[in-house]
Each structure stands twice: as C-alpha cells, then as structure tokens.
Amino acid sequence: MLTTIGFDADDTLWQNESFFRLTQERFTNLLADHAAPDHLHDRLLAAERRNLDRYGFGVKGFTLSMIETAIEVTDGRVPATVIGEILAAGREMLAHPVNLLPHAREAVTALAAEYRVILITKGDLLDQERKVAQSGLGDLFQAVEIVSDKKPDVYRTIFARHGTGADQGMMVGNSLKSDVLPMISAGGWGVHVPHGLTWALESADPPQGERRFHTLESLSGLADLVGKVAASHYI
Structure with missing residues (x-):
C-alpha cells in the first residue's frame, strides 16, 4: 500500500x-x-x-x-x-520572494485529494517557515516537518508519526542524497525530480537496480506515477 x-x-x-x-x-x-x-x-x-x-x-x-x-x-x-x-x-x-517551480501546485493539490501529503524540509527554521507561508501551499499539507538533516531514521519517525510507516510512504525531491537514498533505506519509495542546479554537497549517484526508485523530468508526471504504484504495485 x-x-x-x-x-x-x-x-x-x-x-x-x-x-x-x-x-x-x-x-x-x-x-x-x-x-x-x-x-x-x-x-x-x-x-x-x-x-x-x-x-x-x-x-x-x-x-x-x-x-x-x-x-x-x-x-x-x-x-x-x-x-x-x-x-x-x-x-x-x-527576504527573497518564493517562486514556485512548474507543476508544483498542481502536483501537491492532486495528491492531497487522495493521500496524506507532508512537507519535509531542512534548513533555517524561521526561513523555512516563511517560505512555506508565502508559497501558498501550506494548507495542502497535513504536516510540515523542518529537520536538521534527512537520514533514514528521520524518515521512519516522520512517516510513522504522520502516516502508516515509511514502507507505505514515498518521498519526492530533487536531492538524491537527502530525499531519495535515505527514504529508500528507510523502506519507502524515492522519486527523484532533478533540478537544473544542485549544491555540490548534495551530489550522489543514483541507486542501481533499486525497485523503489524512480526519476521524473518534472512534477507533471508525479500523479500518474503514484497512481501506478498504488493501483498495481508498479515498482
């Protein structure tokens, strides 16, 4: 599930x-x-x-x-x-304004209608709170977690607290190192949506032969991927 x-x-x-x-x-x-x-x-x-x-x-x-x-x-x-x-x-x-990426609002809105959606981000507490508020997406999330780092145990704890466990969860993000690899290690799905710019300290190689790993060119294809995983256990 x-x-x-x-x-x-x-x-x-x-x-x-x-x-x-x-x-x-x-x-x-x-x-x-x-x-x-x-x-x-x-x-x-x-x-x-x-x-x-x-x-x-x-x-x-x-x-x-x-x-x-x-x-x-x-x-x-x-x-x-x-x-x-x-x-x-x-x-x-x-103080910089928040500029949403293409398909961000549509992807979160579509999935929030059928799934529990949570935001998991790391960084300065006050700055991240500001960006969530200014994004206009905050009300779509059932929970917002601002963490000091993203490790498998962090994902296990968050998905147990706000969901039904990491093994029934999916993490979507631009960083293989922080968003994808530790979530897969926690037992869940990891979906990589590359961004044109990546901080050098966030670089990592994609997992090989991992059935719960997927890459999307943009968030526009996320709802379809989630539907396939949920409906037919497509992994």
Missing part, C-alpha cells in the same frame, strides 16, 4: 539554489582582489562542509561560511565594508 507522500521543499517545490549561486557570484566579486574565482569557490565549499555540524543547512550557515572564507583568504585583513556586504547579501536571501 501507498498512503503517504512526502515532498521536499527547496528546489522541488520552489526555487532556492539559484539564489545561493547569485549570492556566491556577488561574494566572488567582493573578493576578486584577494582570490581567483575557482580558488575562492573551493575555500567556501570547504568551509561549508566543515561548518554543517555547527551551523546546519541554510542561509545563515552559508553567510557565516562566506565571512569565515573572506577572513581566511585575506589573512584577516578583509575590510569591514566587505563583511557588511556579505551580511547584506544574507539578509536579502532571507
């Missing part, structure tokens, strides 16, 4: 990574006199990786990692004006 559908939020239902890329370009221009773009990118990515356990996912951790990187590449001589620009860029990201 398939009773519960989980949706990722960022870059599955609305744009997110594009704003990070634009801010990173701004950051590169600010530090152009101190580091080459590729070197600066590598240093920033390294800072993000080591800071995940401290700051978690989202804009605030990204902003702090930019500041840390700016201090490192300038040997502590980064101008206060540059720090101010980085902070301003972070604030702008936290």
Whole structure:
C-alpha cells in the first residue's frame, strides 16, 4: 500500500539554489582582489562542509561560511565594508520572494485529494517557515516537518508519526542524497525530480537496480506515477 507522500521543499517545490549561486557570484566579486574565482569557490565549499555540524543547512550557515572564507583568504585583513556586504547579501536571501517551480501546485493539490501529503524540509527554521507561508501551499499539507538533516531514521519517525510507516510512504525531491537514498533505506519509495542546479554537497549517484526508485523530468508526471504504484504495485 501507498498512503503517504512526502515532498521536499527547496528546489522541488520552489526555487532556492539559484539564489545561493547569485549570492556566491556577488561574494566572488567582493573578493576578486584577494582570490581567483575557482580558488575562492573551493575555500567556501570547504568551509561549508566543515561548518554543517555547527551551523546546519541554510542561509545563515552559508553567510557565516562566506565571512569565515573572506577572513581566511585575506589573512584577516578583509575590510569591514566587505563583511557588511556579505551580511547584506544574507539578509536579502532571507527576504527573497518564493517562486514556485512548474507543476508544483498542481502536483501537491492532486495528491492531497487522495493521500496524506507532508512537507519535509531542512534548513533555517524561521526561513523555512516563511517560505512555506508565502508559497501558498501550506494548507495542502497535513504536516510540515523542518529537520536538521534527512537520514533514514528521520524518515521512519516522520512517516510513522504522520502516516502508516515509511514502507507505505514515498518521498519526492530533487536531492538524491537527502530525499531519495535515505527514504529508500528507510523502506519507502524515492522519486527523484532533478533540478537544473544542485549544491555540490548534495551530489550522489543514483541507486542501481533499486525497485523503489524512480526519476521524473518534472512534477507533471508525479500523479500518474503514484497512481501506478498504488493501483498495481508498479515498482
């Protein structure tokens, strides 16, 4: 049986990574006199990786990692004006309007009529709450879970709390690493809907020979896939 559908939020239902890329370009221009773009990118990515356990996912951790990187590449001589620009860029990201991706509203609306639908997202608590509210999709979900990370045990707990268990659940998202692979490990279905931009720390290889794994080009085909899984155990 398939009773519960989980949706990722960022870059599955609305744009997110594009704003990070634009801010990173701004950051590169600010530090152009101190580091080459590729070197600066590598240093920033390294800072993000080591800071995940401290700051978690989202804009605030990204902003702090930019500041840390700016201090490192300038040997502590980064101008206060540059720090101010980085902070301003972070604030702008936290206030950016929510832009739904194609077919997002239609997909959630269609499935909410027949299944339990829940939103499972990670990142800054206040920022994610803001985006859910501004998206206009919040009322369609029976539950919204904002988590620090997405692991198999997290999915087992959430689908048991709001559904009938992970083995009767499906997770839909743009990240193989966070949305698909851990959900399959938890016993459920994982549906990958690729986004044109993917953060380097979210990259992963698709599972091979996994019967509960599917890829869709867009959310427009999700309702049909769910119907096949539910009606004929098509996996």
